[in-house]
Amino acid sequence: xxxxxxxxxxxxxxxxxxxxxxxxxxxxxxxxxxxxxxxxxxxxxxxxxxxxxxxxxxxxxxxxxxxxxxxxxxxxxxxxxxxxxxxxxxxxxxxxxxxxxxxxxxxxxxxxxxxxxxxxxxxxxxxxxxxxxxxxxxxxxxxxxxxxxxxxxxxxxxxxxxxxxxxxxxxxxxxxxxxxxxxxxxxxxxxxxxxxxxxxxxxxxxxxxxxxxxxxxxxxxxxxxxxxxxxxxxxxxxxxxxxxxxxxxxxxxxxxx
Numbered sequence: 186x187x188x189x190x191x192x193x194x195x196x197x198x199x200x201x202x203x204x205x206x207x208x209x210x211x212x213x214x215x216x217x218x219x220x221x222x223x224x225x226x227x228x229x230x231x232x233x234x235x236x237x238x239x240x241x242x243x244x245x246x247x248x249x250x251x252x253x254x255x256x257x258x259x260x261x262x263x264x265x266x267x268x269x270x271x272x273x274x275x276x277x278x279x280x281x282x283x284x285x286x287x288x289x290x291x292x293x294x295x296x297x298x299x300x301x302x303x304x305x306x307x308x309x310x311x312x313x314x315x316x317x318x319x320x321x322x323x324x325x326x327x328x329x330x331x332x333x334x335x336x337x338x339x340x341x342x343x344x345x346x347x348x349x350x351x352x353x354x355x356x357x358x359x360x361x362x363x364x365x366x367x368x369x370x371x372x373x374x375x376x377x378x379x380x381x382x383x384x385x386x387x388x389x390x391x392x393x394x395x396x397x398x399x400x401x402x403x404x405x406x407x408x409x410x411x412x413x414x415x416x417x418x419x420x421x422x423x424x425x426x427x428x429x430x431x432x433x434x435x436x437x438x439x440x441x442x
Contacts, residue, residue, distance in 0.1 A: 223425025234280030251302025303402030312375030399427030
């Protein structure tokens with residue numbers, strides 16, 4: 186009997202210049218989390234913008250993982266002007282990920298979006314972002330504590346999980362502690378997305394697309410030491426299950442409780 190094909194998960198890269206050389210990069214923790222926690226095969230997608238044929242690329246994939254990054258989605262993608270020239274952007278990544286997201290949603294391909302990824306998901310589907318959370322007087326710090334033994338990925342704050350959603354079904358808890366390493370966040374929620382979790386200050390921390398096979402975004406970093414955190418492991422495992430179901434064809438969906 187032939188072996189079941191290994192699901193392939195695409196990971197869009199960031200475009201950076203390092204020592205005067207343009208490179209396409211994905212932090213090791215993301216493909217490592219895919220291998221360790223899902224049993225799937227990660228495949229890096231270069232940030233080449235309009236040069237990429239999103240239909241042809243997604244024809245080869247069973248899932249899409251959107252990663253965090255030091256860069257932010259350019260405000261022009263949601264109709265705003267940049268507030269600060271020092272905010273790092275990556276136009277080629279935007280031009281790659283946003284069309285990929287829209288086409289992946291159209292064909293019901295599983296998507297797991299992390300940090301910058303949840304912001305890309307929101308923008309791709311018509312939402313907006315706060316460019317500087319630190320300027321908002323009612324927001325807590327969404328940066329890690331300086332004395333954390335885990336450095337930038339140590340526990341930072343709790344999030345309240347919305348009852349009856351996908352995240353609630355996966356984590357089996359009304360509140361979880363998460364790390365936090367972001368300067369921007371969701372402002373206007375994209376049409377069709379539902380809030381899955383919020384921070385103590387009301388900032389949206391997780392979203393999902395209802396009736397999709399699996400489209401989940403989280404603002405924190407579950408890829409960090411994924412197998413040491415039961416919540417993180419559960420999220421990646423569910424994503425992997427959805428990607429395996431994608432191979433089986435339509436009609437198999439990871440649903441909320």
